[in-house]
Amino acid sequence: MTLSIWRYSHLALAVSSALFLIIASFTGVILAFEPISQSVQPYAVANLNEISVSKTIEALQQEYTEVLEFELTADDFVIASVVTQNGETESIYVHPITGRKLGEVKAKTAFFNWVTNVHRSLFLKGIGRFFIGLVSLLLCLISLTGILLLAKRQGGFLKLYSRIKETNFAQRYHIILGRWLLIPIVIIAATGVYLSAEKFSLLPSSSTTHDWSAIPSETELEKPLSEFDVFRSPLNDLKKLTFPFSEDEEDYFIVALKNKEVLVHQFTGEIMSDVPYPFVAVASQLSLNLHTGQGSILWSLVLIIASGSILFFIVSGFSMTLKRRKNIKLQIPIFNKDESEFIILVGSESGNTFLFAQAFQKALVATDKKVFLSSLNEYTTYKKATNIIVFTATYGDGEAPTNARKFTAAFQGIQPLNNIKFSIVGFGSLLYPHYCKFAIQVDALLHQHLSFKPLHPLVKINDQSNVAFQSWLKEWNELMGLNIQVTFPKRSIKQLKVIDFSVVDCTKLNIDNTFLLRLRPKKKIKFQSGDLLLITPPDSNVSRKYSIARVENEILLSVKWHPHGICSSYLCDLKYGDIVRGSVEKNDDFHFPKSAPSVFMIGNGTGITPFLGMLQERKNIPTHMLWGGRNVDSFDYYRPFVERKLIRTSYINASFNTQNTYDIVLSQVNDKCYVQDMLLQQQKMVAKTLKDGGVLMLCGSMTMQQSVLDTLEKILEIELQQPLSDFELNGQLLMDCY
Template identity: 25%
Template structure:
């Protein structure tokens, strides 16, 4: 509900909110400019002294006004014509014309009413209400994604547009809440919907009928500092019944023009004080710095509108439309989906359609929307959960485990969890497994045992579906056809072959960058922006599931490069090994932000073996700022499969690679990469103590050996790979 409210409020009011925010941001500059350019009265200057100085120069002065910024303006008649000027309070002389800024007035009319008077004010009030709804719902969604309010600034993952949208919201949401709420208050006040109008004071004494008293001698004016003045209106000297009107930050008073006596005084009401505070907060008048801060936050609205639209469009493309989705409170089956790239939603759509066709009422939603209180008629809860990185929650499952752990009572409807992953990765379905274990610890009854789907296998999914059907008493057939991702043809530029002498055929394949639209390059979509460590997906002929290879290059390198080992019977690797320069292969890009070196100057310890050198070589190639990099590389034989031999030598000479250590597993004295690590234990401990980041890429057995070696190496320093992982300083890309 919250997500839908946020989405549609933003889409429907986007253009209006952009106009509101941009005009408001521009208007926030004027109070600050006025404050900087206006002479300020001294703390000891009284209204009596100021009025006397101005009256001496302009005997026919009618009014003196002081704006919240401190600017003083005087109005008078000269030769029968009205005059106005900005006044220097030190001398009473005019220093510049008081003509209103036409651009500022234009912006004010645009911001308040779109030049449409009262009807426009109502439209802009609707925009402010939409902004308030967006800010409140957005804050709730950010907290949900981060895993709770206490983790408001927790690190984010996922597509660039999504991360930008949330990062901007984290900073701007407080200002948008304040601006929208105060705008609604001011609109209500404009239409007399609030009891905040001024009150007319009752005269306590009649006027004396005298005239000609000097304003410099009036006690009340002498006791009032200019810093509290709002306006002073002078009487008509020809009308003995006329009086002086004094307005200050404290209230409104009326003074006898002949004696200076206070005839009546009215303090500001509570409503008036609240309204004036709200006016100050909204406009920045009297609080220029706050106005600039709110104006800066308002600039986040166009950025969030753009990223929000990009997210919505990407979501529509990536998530299949689930027809007949029943409301959560009326569904027999609750289907929750944890997905990072969107593929799990395809399986969810297939399951939803099959259950609905069997007469079940089904509600599908992301795992981040988990709310057992809404599942009033649920007879079962099904979870389809992918895993991100090293066992983390995917993007649409943020906060799920935290909410599950805080439940006082487990849901009565039984649970079935299905994990999605790739057995080639060490953390295969680790998040789904964690969900199952946490649910069991909370006493949540299982409908069927935990199961997994390997590499989006339709067969695994169908097998799980049969078990689910038996458990709920229906004949459930899940015939899922994965939607192939949009791919582009890549032309092979060159290939270098290794490993034939050691029966491990390996090749470095370099492809040309595909032609993509300019807007995709600017937005960084697909091949418009990528880095070493991201993944190249290739869908081999005759297969329904893509294979992924870590990139050894970035967009700035001007080519796409991967390292491939030929596996006996391997469908994809065999097809890749059959390519010759000029041939093409269909491929797509998938971000892998969990395996990037990150920014900074802290040392990097790169550890890899075999084809695992691919992304590590890409990191070194991109190290133009000469960050200290120490590479440990394992191979079979230097004469056969020393991948990137010439490049590594050149990168050392250029300063991109600080140190290279190799280990060969074939020959008279076989050594593995973990042996090379142990030989340099002291240096590794020193680097880690200096904040080094460890990155491991290669096979699972190699990664396990590296972890064991580093456990022994770092133990004397009180460090472990697990601790470094928790700090984000130990990452793996294993297969």
């Protein structure tokens, strides 16, 4: 709730000021170049702290007929207003020791003048200035709401700079740039507000007021300028010196120093008035310098980057909002569990079943029904429920999808509050031996419970068939006396580029009927270990995806041959030089982490494949790999890749400072050990890895995934009293199981 308040405030502020912000930041970037071009001019003189003010006065008086004033700029240049020997009044850069003219003070170019006008007032004078001031204020608020949002997302202010989970470009760089450029942007905005407030006289006066009526002391004697105390101070203490207008005794030198302004008697050097600058004047000067970058090339560069980044924030922010809105439209989270009459429970691994469930929910809501949708894992009590509709896929070897693994246990432990009618729709594929097995289990479970009555027998849907779904819907409508119409959002299927690969190696089957295949892309393509290779055998419409390793710019895959497997049989028969057509699909969720204190790879069977490549690419991140297979010989094909990089020792004995290690466990030898057994034996080390921010990568069969996740859940409860989902959300648990 609070998150959405901040998000909406952030968005509303950005939307209302976007156009002005674009103009102000764009012109701001250009204007920040002006102080840089100014600073690089050759008028600076070194060691101004060693030159006294009187030295410069003398030099100027010798060189020119009359000196009106001189000042030290933010770039440490000396500018003097003088009357030359020819009687001309000039404003020039001078050398503070010789008084020599170094160059003419040029007026701002017409271009910079124009851009300044746009930046300050959009050529709209007072009203434009007001809008720009207001936009600066909004920018302050946008930055503050942005930082609050970020703190919430990262889990607190202390974690502001911790690892970012987002992989979407706009979102990722909105956060990265936001947290580094927040301070400069707030400074730009706050000083902008200050300068505008000053222009509109909303601040107390910043001018110094002298008492001009003071009477000079009679004891003070006339002396040369070089003996005036105030002129003995170093030149870099001075801001500006204005010479007396006439030789009248009541005309004084006006000396603006860094911290105060003094009036000095022109003949005796007596200080007639000494007024420190008011706070407002100091703040104004500081605001001007910080807002414009005057006098500092480094700060000007920061201003250029910060102003430019505001343009990026606007574009990336709006792109994130559009994306979120699209997702919200898909999700329609409307009613809570206790007010809903219809409960839809979903088991889905790759999201397709969710799309069916959401479309069904949307259609029901459109007929004014109160509907609640959640994953099967979140099964609980529902106060007003009369109907439960389960949509679930089956995975692995007839297993539950990850978001339904806890359903059976939850169902057995929860007593429903009322009698409920149920309908089960199983999503599966006839290509698998255990067609819709998990849906069958859920159906059986509900049948056994006295509070649940079937509305309709279990329906199985092969290969996400819309025809089969609509026919179930028709019957469901009839039984319910409803007539809901379900339409599906068009799925944007990314077109993958199909290319040719030549076979470099295809090994024989090992004792587990597994073989290694090495393919060389015929074209240059981008891929990395953990990506997926999609292959459709010739004359077939069945595609298979394989998790791949990148080894010396070639694709390595490990395939288990199934006697009736169309794709595995096709690949198994390949020979050196044959051409295979396929496409590589990016799998960003399963790439080796760019940074992490340590990585623990866990896999079984052919699930070792992406790790074989990651081990070759890995850079300086301590790594341990645990692999589960059947026999010692099962590891033979993988051994050379692993032993090139890792030393065999158990995780518990691994010393990450000096070595990267691996261990294997075998299920068909005497001690019959599975990866989850090994994790349990080394539970302290596993918990410590996660606690210290390490990343756990899991690849292999769904059966192994289920057991490993159950084991991890147990370990974390005992060792850290924390749920596994905390680490999953944090990006510390990466999975690619099949």
